[in-house]
Amino acid sequence: MSRSVTVPVLTIDGPSGSGKGTISRLVAEQLGWRLLDSGALYRAVGYAAGAAGLDLSDVEAVTRCAQSTRIRFQPSADGHDTRVLVNGHDATDELRTETAGAAASAIASIPSVRQALVDMQLGFRKAPGLVADGRDMGTVIFPDAAHKVFLTASAAERAKRRYKQLKEKGLSVTLSGLQREIEARDARDASRAVAPLKPAADAVLVDTTGMPIADVVAKVFAVVRP
Numbered sequence: 321m322s323r324s325v326t327v328p329v330l331t332i333d334g335p336s337g338s339g340k341g342t343i344s345r346l347v348a349e350q351l352g353w354r355l356l357d358s359g360a361l362y363r364a365v366g367y368a369a370g371a372a373g374l375d376l377s378d379v380e381a382v383t384r385c386a387q388s389t390r391i392r393f394q395p396s397a398d399g400h401d402t403r404v405l406v407n408g409h410d411a412t413d414e415l416r417t418e419t420a421g422a423a424a425s426a427i428a429s430i431p432s433v434r435q436a437l438v439d440m441q442l443g444f445r446k447a448p449g450l451v452a453d454g455r456d457m458g459t460v461i462f463p464d465a466a467h468k469v470f471l472t473a474s475a476a477e478r479a480k481r482r483y484k485q486l487k488e489k490g491l492s493v494t495l496s497g498l499q500r501e502i503e504a505r506d507a508r509d510a511s512r513a514v515a516p517l518k519p520a521a522d523a524v525l526v527d528t529t530g531m532p533i534a535d536v537v538a539k540v541f542a543v544v545r546p
């Protein structure tokens with residue numbers, strides 16, 4: 321058995337806007353564990369492919385892009401958030417847009433792109449533990465994780481959360497447009513042949529509709545420290 325397998329992992333999967341990023345960050349802080357934002361990797365590849373002018377359906381070109389894109393997570397100067405550097409460029413703000421989410425979802429349906437990102441994701445598993453946020457953390461990347469959670473919320477609530485979040489960032493979005501985009505992205509993520517969005521058989525399902533963030537954190541924390 322390799323050493324990394326003994327490092328505990330909490331996987332947090334779920335659809336867009338279910339709270340994965342928020343809850344993962346808070347629970348990782350409480351546990352003192354590392355954090356893997358796997359969605360940022362797919363967003364970074366989608367962004368790099370777009371910046372290089374690639375056709376996102378060109379499987380070979382996008383796969384080469386996934387294999388060669390340098391992605392680095394770095395604490396911001398004030399230490400309050402994490403910046404994502406893509407080939408040396410701070411692309412954090414561009415990566416959070418719904419356009420970047422849609423590009424990520426498109427390239428994430430290519431099996432060889434997913435394969436290209438496996439080792440990088442496994443490399444985050446280091447002591448004292450890892451909280452891994454994504455779509456296939458509990459099913460494909462860390463199937464042996466001791467703790468698995470699948471977060472959900474109604475599509476209407478997830479769209480409202482995303483609307484508020486993007487508005488606060490000064491982006492021009494509409495609630496109805498966002499709900500359509502989120503539902504289209506979830507449908508694509510859930511229906512793809514490889515590593516579709518679905519709960520692991522041994523995941524604890526948490527419906528966060530109407531549930532305050534602190535309550536979700538407490539519920540997820542209790543999965544690891546009952």
Ligand SMILES: Nc1ncnc2c1ncn2[C@@H]1O[C@H](COP(=O)(O)OP(=O)(O)O)[C@@H](O)[C@H]1O
Pocket residue numbers: 334335336337338339340341342343481482484485528531532533536
């Ligand atoms: N339980 C909750 N109640 C209200 N707002 C939430 C809740 N969980 C997350 N949010 C907010 O919703 C937005 C999207 O959450 P995020 O963690 O980015 O979701 P995901 O990573 O699943 O896409 C953020 O602005 C976050 O603060």
Ligand SMILES: Nc1ccn([C@H]2C[C@H](O)[C@@H](COP(=O)(O)OP(=O)(O)O)O2)c(=O)n1
Pocket residue numbers: 334335336337338340341358359360362363421424425428429453454455456457505509
């Ligand atoms: N483990 C993962 C993480 C993300 N993806 C794909 C599918 C998602 O629609 C996009 C963006 O993921 P991300 O978690 O950043 O998106 P949300 O914050 O949930 O809206 O990437 C994936 O296929 N597998």
